[in-house]
Amino acid sequence: MLRRRLGVARTLKDFQGQIYGLNNLGTLLLQTGNNQAAAQSLVEALEIARSVNNEEAEGLTLSNLGLVEFARGNYFDAIKQYKAAIVLRRRFRDPLGEANTRNNLGDAYLAANLPEDAAIAYGLALQLARTTSDTPNQFRAFRGLFNSYTEAGNYPPAFRALNQHIALAKEEKDLFQELIWLRLSAQLYTITGDLANARSFYEQAIALARVLEDTGEEALLQNDLAQILYQ
Structure with a gap:
């Protein structure tokens, strides 16, 4: 279905349809463990986004490319992609997308054994998620903060992150x-x-x-x- 829609977008020269179709395909391929094909799909999406100066779509694509690099274990490459994506997502005032990318950035920092940097990324993600009542990203940020502080051996703020987590869980039932x-x-x-x-x-x-x-x-x-x- 995704490939058929993508084919239609190519025929119609619908560049935005191609960009988002390639992102959807890349995400699906990544979920099935086909990292190489996912990267190829997303690189093509990035090239199209840049060719038509669609920086909003470029930000989405860079964030997804970060996921590919993370899956490959290339954590510093993932960090680079996420940082580039954040610049564009901030420019287009996309707090939902930015919160998600900052949580991804925290995951990459944590995997790269940089818990202090991870805590900063998760903290910023939490701030953004709160402004938009983005509950999933709030929970994700709390868990990230917990893992970051625990990894760093800084237990009092780890307990505080858990207290905030349960408060939101109770509120959301x-x-x-x-x-x-x-x-x-x-x-x-x-x-x-x-x-x-x-x-x-x-x-x-x-x-x-x-x-x-x-x-x-x-x-x-x-x-x-x-x-x-x-x-």
Whole structure:
């Protein structure tokens, strides 16, 4: 279907249709693990966007190319693409897109073992997501901040990020996000040596996973709990 629509856009010389069609195709190929084909599709989209001076579409394409480089393990190349995308997304006042790209940038910094830079990226993503009530990117930023601070061994702000995460989860009545909060809290208490609290949070998480009928998550939580019980 995507390829057929793309073919129609080529026939009609619909450049915008081609750009977004190639981005959709590239994203789909990336999701199926075909990184090389995804890159080819996105590079073509980038060339078309630049040839018609469509900088808004160029920003989207650069952000997606960053995802390809991240998937390849080329974290510094991903960072370069994300930074270029952010410039364009800010220029066109696209806070939703910018928040998503800044969260992606945080992921790349974290993967490159730069947790302090990651925390800055996630913090900026959170600010943007709040201005547009973008709940998914807020949750993603909270998790990113938690991971960044934990990786850096800076535990007080990691706990604060979790407190903000659960506050939003309660507000949204989102049990799945509450489950994530319970699991991350248990992990952080384990890291900080508070095994009593870790056990309590793991047990609460297991109970909620059962309510949600998430058997895979329940099994993982049971395994994590067993590891601290037999230390």
